[in-house]
Amino acid sequence: MKKISESAVRRLSLYLRLLQEADAAGAETISSGELAERGGTTSAQVRKDLSLFGSFGKRGLGYSVQELLSRIRSILGLQSRWRVALVGAGKLGSALFSYRDFEARGFNIRAVFDSDPRKVGTQWGGLGIRADEEIDSVVRAEEIDIAIVAVPADAAQQVVDRLVKAGVRGILNFAPVRLKVPRGVALKNVDVTLELEGLSFALNTR
Amino acid sequence: MKKISESAVRRLSLYLRLLQEADAAGAETISSGELAERGGTTSAQVRKDLSLFGSFGKRGLGYSVQELLSRIRSILGLQSRWRVALVGAGKLGSALFSYRDFEARGFNIRAVFDSDPRKVGTQWGGLGIRADEEIDSVVRAEEIDIAIVAVPADAAQQVVDRLVKAGVRGILNFAPVRLKVPRGVALKNVDVTLELEGLSFALNTR
DNA sequence: CGCCGCTTGTGAAATTCTTCACAAGATAGG
């Protein structure tokens, strides 16, 4: 199997959303050109991306919205739900937790952790907040695959070490630090400051 | 002036953070190799990135931490503060607002908007929440450069249209939609679902 | 049935990004 670039995966994920919108709008079929237009790319790019995984379209017609939806879901591994833990019950954690769109897209938050003893034990939508020390046992018991890390920068590496030790295989990190994870564990970072600085650069150079 | 790739800018931003850490740790000087190691890249990459803007190092010695800090700040346009508006005073907006790290990095939130009449008028850390209808006048009066959009997907385009009309030149969008902005307006997206799906793909293919 | 208009899938070309590799500057030590 050849290597799939990160940007190709991002775009697939984007196509998935566009397809869901098209589906909701009642479209039966969609062309690479329409997808490109709505996704801000080119039709050749769309076709190339899809061709990495097979040929799903019909010449002259385009793609069946239903079929492409299910193909992309399967490519991205979204057929079944992922079991997710959220670490950090601060404001960001709370915002993420209440963002119920995750649920709809197959990410099921099954545990919440925080280091603050005053928060531990309180209920969040039917889920009791656990102490960081319980990460190992709870993650194992709940068979968590993915963790969302929303703790301060100086606590993040320790939390991640615990998560990895407990068997988590994917981490989405919101703390502004470069985390170390062993190979075999997937890591993605969301760094708002970095994006703002990107805007600053763009505004600065013109 | 030649074109600078998005990834190069991201890395500069990363180097900036690493330099701040090195500075806090008391380092006077730093080599491309050290930066690379801490930033998860290669020394050639670091040197190439920096060489796009000039030659800031001393052979045999490396880079002066202080000088490189100020050079990168100036490249990224962070010498002066940016005037920022936050649109959307929900949970995410609240999390972003209270993340005072922005302030430290030169992004000064000067206005908060929300469409909910019950929120309008309440105070957030000394700032009164304004109605979306006021975007035009307030953004002009406050000379806002950058807006952070943290509203539901179906409201985002309308908000952005207003912001753009009022003269905002950079937008950081958290809503899961592909926004349309005129050329000349810089747009960055933070899409958590997309990142989670990227993790799903990574976990799925092995 | 045959032609026409549309759209896919994909090699090949073009472009962009990363890595290599090395001359040359800088310092320290004898």
Next chain:
DNA sequence: CCTATCTTGTGAAGAATTTCACAAGCGGCG
């Protein structure tokens, strides 16, 4: 002053990604 050791800056090579361009499949219509 000379040598040994670092580390930069940068053309050139290599790799990856995007765009081009076109043959070929498909459906509709006369």
